[in-house]
Amino acid sequence: RIFNMFDIPLVLDELSINDFDVDNMYNLESQVNELLKGSIFILLEGNSNQVEGIVNIIESKWAPKKKRRRVGYLNVIDELLKKRNRIAHGEGFDVVTANELKEATEQIKKLCDGLLGKLTDKLAEMKP
Structure with missing residues (x-):
């Protein structure tokens, strides 16, 4: 919602299309x-x-x-939340491997960097 306030709608879609080579969402x-x-x-x-x-x-x-479509960053977030919920509720005794943690961390960092870039660009546009 914060991105809509800054007139940056569908930011997850745009980042997913760019970073995951997805043609549309x-x-x-x-x-x-x-x-x-x-x-x-x-x-x-x-x-x-x-x-x-x-x-x-x-x-x-x-x-x-x-x-x-649940692709790109939407899929990354969905998978992270699914695993978190299964662990939190004790379902299936899911174990998060070091590789899974590293991959998730890299994807979330990349998403955060993309969001920061979009917001920084928008703030620079608004600067008098």
Whole structure:
């Protein structure tokens, strides 16, 4: 939220795209899921041409949903929190190896450096 206050929206997306060579952070998903498609198929007694026609009509009326991909720094943070939660709650007796700790530390440091750079640049722009 602090980055939104400084008009730096989607900073994690931008850093992830740059640092992880990710092309984008979102997938588009059809509004027609497999359950709905299956229900239409049953109602139309297996007529795949009609099913396809109805699905096309639905997709032309309702835009696909934008779903955020858990890649880049979002994945790094998710994995770190998962491991932390399992350890904190005593689930599975997870052990954090020295390598895992080193990798996580490096990724978080890189993220912090990127965030600091973005904020420093923005503050420099605002300076009179």
